[in-house]
Amino acid sequence: MxxxxxxxxxxxxxxxxxxxxxxxxxxxxxxxxxxxxxxxxxxxxxxxxxxxxxxxxxxxxxxxxxxxxxxxxxxxxxxxxxxxxxxxxxxxxxxxxxxxxxxxxxxxxxxxxxxxxxxxxxxxxxxxxxxxxxxxxxxxxxxxxxxxxxxxxxxxxxxxxxxxxxxxxxxxxxxxxxxxxxxxxxxxxxxxxxxxxxxxxxxxxxxxxxxxxxxxxxxxxxxDVGQILQEEEKVWNQLTKSFVKKVSTPYRTGHVLDSQKMLRYPLAIQRRVLREMAGSDLLTFKTIERLRGWMISPPANGRIFQLRRGWIVERLSKSKGAPSSHHYWFYRKDSKRTEKENTR
CATH class of the missing domain: 3.40.50.620 (HUPs)
Incomplete structure (x- = not known):
């Protein structure tokens, strides 16, 4: 043609x-x-x-x-x-x-x-x-x-x-x-x-x-592989959005993920959810696995997980309104600063 x-x-x-x-x-x-x-x-x-x-x-x-x-x-x-x-x-x-x-x-x-x-x-x-x-x-x-x-x-x-x-x-x-x-x-x-x-x-x-x-x-x-996966990804994207809604809620300038709910799903869905939460271009496979490992580790292993391009994952405590330490706040560093400026 x-x-x-x-x-x-x-x-x-x-x-x-x-x-x-x-x-x-x-x-x-x-x-x-x-x-x-x-x-x-x-x-x-x-x-x-x-x-x-x-x-x-x-x-x-x-x-x-x-x-x-x-x-x-x-x-x-x-x-x-x-x-x-x-x-x-x-x-x-x-x-x-x-x-x-x-x-x-x-x-x-x-x-x-x-x-x-x-x-x-x-x-x-x-x-x-x-x-x-x-x-x-x-x-x-x-x-x-x-x-x-x-x-x-x-x-x-x-x-x-x-x-x-x-x-x-x-x-x-x-x-x-x-x-x-x-x-x-x-x-x-x-x-x-x-x-x-x-x-x-x-x-x-x-x-x-x-x-x-x-x-x-x-x-x-x-x-051919590209064409096959383009169509399959359309289906996966729709499914992933539905899973994200089930395991997370809007919070301030980002979203809070309930890791206990997420961990009930198969591993493939867990990885898709994390990509959707933080942006698919931000996470490599190894970063996703490190993030998953950190989320299921004891709170003593740190409160902040730093991603690329200003993205932060913060382990929430009960003092911040979270029902348990299994809740994680996904947000961009600049968006949190904007939120503070707007509340002055």
């Missing part, structure tokens, strides 16, 4: 979301994937009910090349007759291993701000089939469960009424290159994508080709 046909099908499948949007923000790096998305959308533009904006975040990591990327995106937007929004930021880190992740998080933060400012109901990205396979395998190497092995979702809500859309997840890089050749479209090349110091690049350049040389249907098999 061609890229324009894929886009038509995508917007038709998700018409419930897109028919209510008047503008979308396309995250454009200037690379082949996002440029193919630009040209594909331009082809079907007469049938769209929304306007496309281009958004570009310049991390400044490649100095002059980064400036050329921004200039290219501005020129591309002018050619398409679309509004463009450019933002320049600085990523300061000496830890090269975290460089990609820090840049990604900051990029989405800025894109979210852009989308809200210009009243765009969704952010579109050019993530493709190859990216999906890499993501699933990288998550497998980290010991992810179903939520990680399902890969990137084609559509998900990032914030209230703001969606992240990935319409090209079933399109391969080869198909993208062929389409760009047919359109005679120019694009920017990021030479750091060849640097195998970054783990994703090593998966892309070394591991996957080696694996494919013996398992010819590797990519199809991994994509």
């Amino acid at each position: 061609s890229i324009p046909e894929t886009l038509r099908k995508y917007f038709s499948q998700h018409s419930r979301v897109f028919k209510r949007r008047t503008s979308l923000l396309l995250a454009c790096s200037g690379g082949p994937d996002s440029v193919a998305l630009v040209y594909g959308l331009k082809e079907i533009e007469p049938t769209l009910t929304f306007r496309i904006h281009l958004g570009h975040v310049n991390h400044g990591l490649r100095k002059k090349e980064s400036e050329k990327d921004a200039k290219f995106v501005r020129s591309l937007a002018k050619k398409m007759d679309w509004p463009v929004h450019l933002e320049k930021i600085k990523i300061r880190t000496k830890d090269a291993g975290n460089l990609e992740e820090k840049a990604r998080l900051k990029r989405y933060e800025i894109l979210t701000q852009m989308a809200k400012k210009h009243k765009c109901g969704a952010i579109l990205t050019g993530h493709n089939r190859d990216d999906q396979v890499e993501t699933i395998l990288m998550n497998l190497s980290r010991g992810s469960g179903g939520q990680g092995l399902r890969g990137m979702l084609p559509l998900r809500e990032m914030a209230h009424r703001l969606f992240l859309a990935r319409p090209l997840l079933n399109i391969s890089k080869k198909e993208i290159a062929r389409y760009l050749g047919e359109k005679r479209a120019s694009y920017r090349v990021d030479k750091t994508n060849d640097n195998q110091h970054f783990l994703r690049n090593w998966f892309r350049r070394t591991l996957i080709p080696l694996w494919e040389s013996r398992c010819f249907h590797l990519v199809d098999g991994i994509m």
Whole structure:
């Protein structure tokens, strides 16, 4: 299926979301994937009910090349007759291993701000089939469960009424290159994508080709796993929310979990409940197991369990209104501070 046909099908499948949007923000790096998305959308533009904006975040990591990327995106937007929004930021880190992740998080933060400012109901990205396979395998190497092995979702809500859309997840890089050749479209090349110091690049350049040389249907098999788990996770998510309601109650700026009630359920449900309580992106398998172990340990083993991104689990005492020491308060550090400020 061609890229324009894929886009038509995508917007038709998700018409419930897109028919209510008047503008979308396309995250454009200037690379082949996002440029193919630009040209594909331009082809079907007469049938769209929304306007496309281009958004570009310049991390400044490649100095002059980064400036050329921004200039290219501005020129591309002018050619398409679309509004463009450019933002320049600085990523300061000496830890090269975290460089990609820090840049990604900051990029989405800025894109979210852009989308809200210009009243765009969704952010579109050019993530493709190859990216999906890499993501699933990288998550497998980290010991992810179903939520990680399902890969990137084609559509998900990032914030209230703001969606992240990935319409090209079933399109391969080869198909993208062929389409760009047919359109005679120019694009920017990021030479750091060849640097195998970054783990994703090593998966892309070394591991996957080696694996494919013996398992010819590797990519199809991994994509099938992702599709299976995406549907299964929908069911699990609904079930988990119902279990959370049974074992927890709202408390101040967070929720209180009754560990005795939780421990009556099978281990798989216990882990799902903890992920739901603290945010699925905050907990690795090992962290979940440490948290479970701490919760069933004697109170003498400490009152606070620190998670990532300001999340806290606090063992409540009877003096704080808890009926027993089996109650645990899940909250964010900044939300507790806000609560104190509001009560002054």
